[in-house]
Amino acid sequence: MKTDAFALRHIGPRENDLQYMFKTIGVENMDQLIYETVPDNIRLAKDLDLDAPMTEYEYLTHIQELGNKNKVYKSYIGLGYHPAIVPAVIQRNIFENPGWYTAYTPYQAEIAQGRLEAILNFQTTIIELTGMEIANASLLDEGTAAAEAMSLLYDVRSRDQKKNNICKFFVSEEILPQTLSVLQTRSTPIGVELVVGNHETFDFSSDFFGAILQYPGKFGQVNDYAGFIAKAHDKEIKVAVAADILSLVKLKSPGEIGADVVVGTSQRFGIPMGYGGPHAAYFATREEFKRSMPGRIIGVSIDVNGNRALRMALGTREQHIKREKATSNICTAQVLLAVMAGMYAVYHGPKGLKYIADKVHASAVTLADSLNKLGVYNVNTSFFDTILVKADAQKVKAIAEKNEVNFYYVDADTISISLNETSSVSDINQIISIFAEATGKESFKVSELSSTNNVPTSLERTSTFLTHDVFNNHHSESQLMRYIKKLERKDLSLNHSMISLGSCTMKLNAAAEMLPLSMANWNSIHPFAPVEQAEGYQIMLKKLEHQLNVITGFAGTTLQPNSGAQGEYAGLMAIRAYHLSRGDQHRNVCLIPASAHGTNPASAAMAGMQIIVTKTMENGNIDVEDLRAKAIEHKDNLSCLMVTYPSTHGVFESAICEITELIHENGGLVYMDGANMNAQVGLTNPATIGADVCHLNLHKTFAIPHGGGGPGVGPICVNEKLVPFLPTNPIIPTGGDQAITAISAAPYGSALVCLISYGYITMLGAEGVTNATKFAILNANYMKARLEEHYPILYSGEMGRAAHEMILDCRSFEEKGIKVTDIAKRLMDYGFHAPTVSFPVAGTLMIEPTESEDLAELDRFCDAMISIRKEIEVSTKEDANNILRNAPHTLAMVTSDTWTFPYTREQAAFALDYIAENKFWPSVRRVDEAYGDRNLVCSCAPIEAYM
Structure with a gap:
């Protein structure tokens, strides 16, 4: 065992936990679990082409040397x-x-x-x-x-x-x-x-x-x-x-x-x-x-x-x-x-x-x-x-x-x-x-x-x-x-x-990733300093863009959007610019599944698009026939589809390639929301599923901390046809040769915290980032296996697996006078932050453990949820003075x-x-x-x- 390998520190479950976890889930090994989770037709044929991973010590030496190339005037x-x-x-x-x-x-x-x-x-x-x-x-x-x-x-x-x-x-x-x-x-x-x-x-x-x-x-x-x-x-x-x-x-x-x-x-x-x-x-x-x-x-x-x-x-x-x-x-x-x-x-x-x-x-x-x-x-x-x-x-x-x-x-x-x-x-x-x-x-x-x-x-x-x-x-x-x-x-x-928020990916923010933020040769550079004074930054940012290109399968990246919502908007504006460049001013219809995150339609409206909502089926998947009908109906004006993958319901939809092909056939482009990218890295990617552009939440998949509500970074990665339209800046030019105007104020957005994601990828390497995805899927399915005896699981993939997150259906407990909010507040008494409440389905909890949590922590959380389930069982609608409805309980x-x-x-x-x-x-x-x-x-x- 390489005890200095960063992956050993970042990924929670230990080698000797795996057989027990596999047995609980009902698989022989990791390969079987991934086979049953990720559709075979979108699996990557080869490993990611990333540099060999650095140890924490090697990385900190490297980042100090790189920082010394910056001139702090x-x-x-x-x-x-x-x-x-x-x-x-x-x-x-x-x-x-x-x-x-x-x-x-x-x-x-x-x-x-x-x-x-x-x-x-x-x-x-x-x-x-x-x-x-x-x-x-x-x-x-x-x-x-x-x-x-x-x-x-x-x-x-x-x-x-x-x-x-x-x-x-x-x-x-x-x-x-x-x-x-x-x-x-x-x-x-x-x-x-x-x-x-x-x-x-x-x-x-x-x-x-x-x-x-x-x-x-x-x-x-x-x-x-x-x-x-x-x-x-x-x-x-x-x-x-x-x-x-x-x-x-x-x-x-x-x-x-x-x-x-x-x-x-x-x-x-x-x-x-x-x-x-x-x-x-x-x-x-x-x-x-x-x-x-x-x-x-x-x-x-x-x-x-x-x-x-x-x-x-x-x-x-x-x-x-x-x-x-x-x-x-x-x-x-x-x-x-x-x-x-x-x-x-x-x-x-x-x-x-x-x-x-x-x-x-x-x-x-x-x-x-x-x-x-x-x-x-x-x-x-x-x-x-x-x-x-x-x-x-x-x-x-x-x-x-x-x-x-x-x-x-x-x-x-x-x-x-x-x-x-x-x-x-x-x-x-x-x-x-x-x-x-x-x-x-x-x-x-x-x-x-x-x-x-x-x-x-x-x-x-x-x-x-x-x-x-x-x-x-x-x-x-x-x-x-x-x-x-x-x-x-x-x-x-x-x-x-652990904070098991579905769609929010609260993973470890490793100390080695964070330390360079305090170094003066990184945090003291003015964004409009001549680029030759920021050589270290230029090398790091270009390398991070390359790493993200490799991970997404795309040709170009801009780091300028400084939140996920800004990334959504930037991606749609690049699509808009592409259509305008071809004389297709009329292409302004954006198809959005009913299950999409609320920022999707808000971003599309800001980009001047006409929003058409498509149906979602009972199993949580996109209704392909409804999508087909609407894509054909609007084919003359179709601009794009906004799709989250894996779905907002935590499922790898096997029809994804059919969906993206359908949009392309009708003249549109595909924007993939990268909120759930933590289930894709190294196994599949947006290019493989047929997307044209995606945004990434660096504060989710790539380890920038959430900071109590920010900072975030939401770069977009695009295919060759959209590279020319990546945004610029009026003082330090960036982006493509037909660049749209600025998305945010600084040329590279929140450049300082991009060091964190650069460190995450650099220290994990190809095998490490892929294992992060596999272990995120493992942890989610382990929790699913433990909890499904006690709570209905709302959606699963075709072989019964969750992706990196799952939805617990708590609506039936209202018969006993217990709402999902009561469960969220009661979890505080057990020392946990609630999973995502009532999104994407009202009355549910969406759980995402990430790869960073070890077996003991997963079990503590599951034990808490099972104990709460027993408390629900003895509750009655008439009893307002019960342990859940009074939660949380303070020291006073x-x-x-x-x-x-x-x-x-x-x-x-x-x-x-x-x-x-x-x-x-x-x-x-x-x-x-x-x-x-x-x-x-x-x-x-x-x-x-x-x-």
């Missing part, structure tokens, strides 16, 4: 990305802590109260700095947040505007270039006409519904937009503002000047640049628009005892309910980074943030004054952190790069310089010396920062912010460390027990002086022996969702203020 490029100081207490206790980064989206609120409080802190920070009424739990990046703002304003147009099809949207020429590119991508398919221009000369005519402004402008100018917004409102034009979060500490908030929506990125609040991400975007708006707001909102509610409890609010906005009528396809976002940014605000508090903002501004003023003495004049009449100077760009660039410094070169004689939190007096002196050499003037040094204020009095912030106790009590490291730990203890993550309940329940405290809290060894206590009782939606509070104000 002083970066003054700006454009929405700035060097930031990550407080060590936050880096060690959140960013590097599996208790935080392995958590799932907080669907089960009772065991996510710590994370929910941390997100509430983030939302409060955003609400108070922007001057708005409501904020969400984060979005993907500033560019896509701006696009979501445009979509929201389009959705909330007045009745007259909708009736008259008012569809023009004004974009200030001050907008960040990458944001403009994303807006261009997102506007066309939904029928919005962008008009880019000067806000000072904008024509406030009646054919506009909205506008977006940049505050400060892309090259630093601070404009007073109050007059613009007032005139816009007079014409029923609503206004979004993309605002620099740190500048809002010093500048009057957009809310105070009348903005309807405020968006931006929180990257400056203690998040490394990471060559473009991940960073938590923010989105804030008026409460009247809450039902159209994208993403998740964390709200304050109460539990059944009336105690304060947090949860995700307003679930009716979710895509699984609204489907193609959803205003956004955003599913998860950037919660781990939002938690960090919120904690940065907690750590520094209002005084600390003001000190940082003042220092950044003073640095910019000092530099402007100093360069002025050299005859290098600042064009900006008012600025926060960025000056725009006139000088010979070519000459300055040569000297700056020799000194390992990056500016942004606007044109031949204009240079933008953005100062930041890390800028020191010595940095300013270095910049002075660069310009002195370039202008042939004698250099000089400054010894202190200027006290001059360059923000007009009318735009200075006078309103208070972050007055709540949480932002004023944790300013020493001891205090913050204990606060973070207090919150962590309220959350159930993978470091406590079990230790209280009074006990009024018809079962013992031991039965409530310690139903099985293993629980006592590692008891997890939910911190609140069952949350009252309806109360929280009726009394929406999404900031840190005490609940009494809203009662």
Whole structure:
């Protein structure tokens, strides 16, 4: 046995467990199980052509050497990305802590109260700095947040505007270039006409519904937009503002000047640049628009005892309910980074943030004054952190790069310089010396920062912010460390027990994959740095693209989409571009099976497609005859089919090749949703089944952690006919020779966390990634074999096997008064997060164990489910006071002086022996969702203020 093989550490079951597992399932060996699970006609004929696997030690040496090829220059490029100081207490206790980064989206609120409080802190920070009424739990990046703002304003147009099809949207020429590119991508398919221009000369005519402004402008100018917004409102034009979060500490908030929506990125609040991400975007708006707001909102509610409890609010906005009528396809976002940014605000508090903002501004003023003495004049009449100077760009660039410094070169004689939190007096002196050499003037040094204020009095912030106790009590490291730990203890993550969420693939996020994220030569690169300074990144990203091409059988990959939903959208936009390139503008019909994930129809609607739903049969498979009829009916306008494989029901449908061929015969292309790719890698692939494009969830199959609701990465892999249409970026060109405009803000999306997937594949190699798939299938079928005596299994393959997940049908228990939610809450008492509840079928649990879980953990979970089944058996519909309907049971309940329940405290809290060894206590009782939606509070104000 190779004890240094990474596969040995990643894959759970041990060699000596296999015969027992095979016997339980009823097969002789792994080959028989795979034969009975994966249809023979789609099995790969040969092994994947990947490099030999590295050990963890070899990989970490390799990644350090690769990182050394990156050149970490002083970066003054700006454009929405700035060097930031990550407080060590936050880096060690959140960013590097599996208790935080392995958590799932907080669907089960009772065991996510710590994370929910941390997100509430983030939302409060955003609400108070922007001057708005409501904020969400984060979005993907500033560019896509701006696009979501445009979509929201389009959705909330007045009745007259909708009736008259008012569809023009004004974009200030001050907008960040990458944001403009994303807006261009997102506007066309939904029928919005962008008009880019000067806000000072904008024509406030009646054919506009909205506008977006940049505050400060892309090259630093601070404009007073109050007059613009007032005139816009007079014409029923609503206004979004993309605002620099740190500048809002010093500048009057957009809310105070009348903005309807405020968006931006929180990257400056203690998040490394990471060559473009991940960073938590923010989105804030008026409460009247809450039902159209994208993403998740964390709200304050109460539990059944009336105690304060947090949860995700307003679930009716979710895509699984609204489907193609959803205003956004955003599913998860950037919660781990939002938690960090919120904690940065907690750590520094209002005084600390003001000190940082003042220092950044003073640095910019000092530099402007100093360069002025050299005859290098600042064009900006008012600025926060960025000056725009006139000088010979070519000459300055040569000297700056020799000194390992990056500016942004606007044109031949204009240079933008953005100062930041890390800028020191010595940095300013270095910049002075660069310009002195370039202008042939004698250099000089400054010894202190200027006290001059360059923000007009009318735009200075006078309103208070972050007055709540949480932002004023944790300013020493001891205090913050204990606060973070207090919150962590309220959350159930993978470091406590398995999280068997079907369709979500909560596998091991190995420490060796995660370590490079903390290395400065990986996390300190600006996404718009010259590519020759990012050689290590370029090698790693191209290698990862190649690995994903090999795994999917496709010809090209883009890593730009920074979530699975973005990947869906990118794949559909590539298909749209392909049809347009052939003159087939009319091909806009997208066929989607009824069982598809809700983001599928939402993404198709965003891509401007007409959605036709096809039937699903009783066994959960696609109704091929209904699909055939609809494909033929719409053959003249057929654009594509969206299909998940294995199916959303956890089954390898044997008709898949017939299905894809049927679409091709009728002029369409096939988009495969890669949510269930963990059952394909090394055994089959999207190209083999006949797909043309697929997205991959790197935060599922390829081991990026879920981070409590993000980060995710959703690259798309495409066949040769779609390679030309892969997306580009306006500053660092990427993609094909007929590239669509940007899908997200950074050229390579969330490049930093792509290191994790690169490490996963590199350390596993061809045999390892294939075995990961086989063991995922093994673990699922082992659990199926143990549980099917106690729970009906809803769907199976033709030979009775599950793929990598299965659905337990809990609907019949309602006869005994027990709902699937009761089972989910009772599992908390057993120390487990519930599987996926009521998706894709209401009243069911979808279980996916992944390959990382060992036999003992699988058995613990099965034992818990079997024990709960026995509890269901003795329940009656009339008995509301039973152990399931009262679950979860908190420590306060079990230790209280009074006990009024018809079962013992031991039965409530310690139903099985293993629980006592590692008891997890939910911190609140069952949350009252309806109360929280009726009394929406999404900031840190005490609940009494809203009662």
